[in-house]
Amino acid sequence: MLSDLAISRAAVRRPLHEVAADMGIAPHLLEPYGTAAAKISLAAIDELKSRPRAKYVVVTAITPTPLGSGKTTTTVGLGQGFGQIGKLGIVAIRQPSMGPTFGIKGGAAGGGYSQVVPMEALNLHLTGDMHAVTAAHNLLSAMIGNHLHKGNRLGLDPHEITWRRVLDVNDRELRNIVTGLGGADDGTPRQTGFDISAASEVMALLSLCTSLRDLRERMGRIVVGSTRDGEPVTAEMLKVAGAMTAMLTDAIKPNLMQTVEQTPVLVHCGPFGNIATGNSSVVADLIGIHAGDYLVTEAGFGADIGAEKFFNIKCRASGLTPDAAVLVATVRDLKTHSGKYRVVAGRPLPPEMLAENPDDVLAGAANLRRQIANVRRHGVTPVIAVNAFPTDHPSEHRAILDVAAEEGVRATISHHFTDGGKGAAELAEAVAEACAEPSDYHRLYPDDLPLVDKIKVIAREMYGADGLDVSPLAARQLEKYERAGYGSLPVCIAKTHLSLSADPSIKGAPTGWRLPVREVRASVGAGFIYPICGDMRTMPGLSSAPAAEIIDIDDDGQIVGLS
Known part of the structure; x- marks a missing residue:
């Protein structure tokens, strides 16, 4: 199979004004940035609002390994999959940070035959x-x-x-x-x-x-x-x-791009998922919700973090209500949650992890079950997308489908990475069925609940914690924010994305633990209070072999080494 970069360069792209036309966006609303991207005027929100409302789908995941679960790839693949069943899917994702691009994770354009193109533009600067x-x-x-x-x-x-x-x-x-x-x-x-x-x-x-x-x-x-x-x-x-x-009058306008199959993509904003909200912009969704049959947006990390913040912070700000949630799961994620394997970012998977072992998949299923419950707790129907890897075994896929059947959840094996939209057509059908069912979406807590009680609800309902251990400093800060009139704001918990708990080494769905709240900060402009739970880094460091070492240009001036 070709590299992601080779697939991106081989993709045939349509002029962006044609992609926009499919969405009902007229040329006067576009501001081209070369041929890779175009800004969309915020006037599009009003011009499109009389059009029918798309079904609103959020893509989330179980707790990922340090290597990720392929949520962006699945988001893009699902958007393309809708095209395979005769529907227009609009994809909405975050703009990648160049920190991870030059660090361990690499770019965030998706991958294989389910990616946003050109990947060089998306991962490096885009429109600034x-x-x-x-x-x-x-x-x-x-x-x-x-x-x-x-x-x-x-x-x-x-x-x-x-x-x-x-x-x-x-x-x-x-x-x-x-x-x-x-x-x-x-x-x-x-x-x-x-x-x-x-x-x-x-x-x-x-x-x-x-x-x-x-x-x-x-x-x-x-x-x-x-x-x-x-x-x-x-x-x-x-x-x-x-x-x-x-300084942000241009930056507030969403960026229009396209996938390898010419599906429209809205790329806008890139807040951290475990520190901030981890979701793309509200204004992009306010445009996309009237621009197609389905609007597919991605929430960062697992459902306990990104989806929880999507449901309780982003939807609160936008006023939009989701119709379904896609829960991405992989064999390697579930094997990691068995507790038998150590996965390290930047290193190959342990060889024994690639051997056929459905029992290890089932041993890690507690995390999948918890994340299913997290989506359902908000009244939204989940659909499991098993993001297939070439190293998976059919028996391992069957184990995940069996868990889904026990939970009464739709689930499909999706091959969008290797087969693009065709490989996600079955997933698109399942999501369409879920969207056709009535949604009982609701937020997790009322606005007037005290801040400390909001944290308790999330810790108990989303993470499975028995309670909170609030430091004296955090207690004083919570009291100060209540006195200042910030008590009605939602909370945006900052914790590790690698565990349901605040300890990244604890896998599965742990019980009998308490959430440590060591500090609480106020993002009053953004409109949330964020408790810091555990050891959180707001400035990452580089690894011993950062991706920056292999990114270069070749003799023709083409960028190489991006992944």
């Missing part, structure tokens, strides 16, 4: 949205420093500043730094650090806003720290929210 977010975020950082240097009229406490800087690379040496060293004209010395751009609150609020005006209002609500009296200091108070918004 990530850089715009980075610049807007760091402008606020600069204005904070300048405010301190020029007299600090707001009385901002340097020790209570929570706003850091961001960069779209993995660089562990920037996690903790001291700024302002040098002479008196070089600023106020203080300890701070960098996060990766995908962890920026600017990225999160860009993904959740519904209009340019909403973006402006959210930007003003960003809290950067507090005064010595404990009062919040916002971007509006620092008089920088308007300039930050102005």
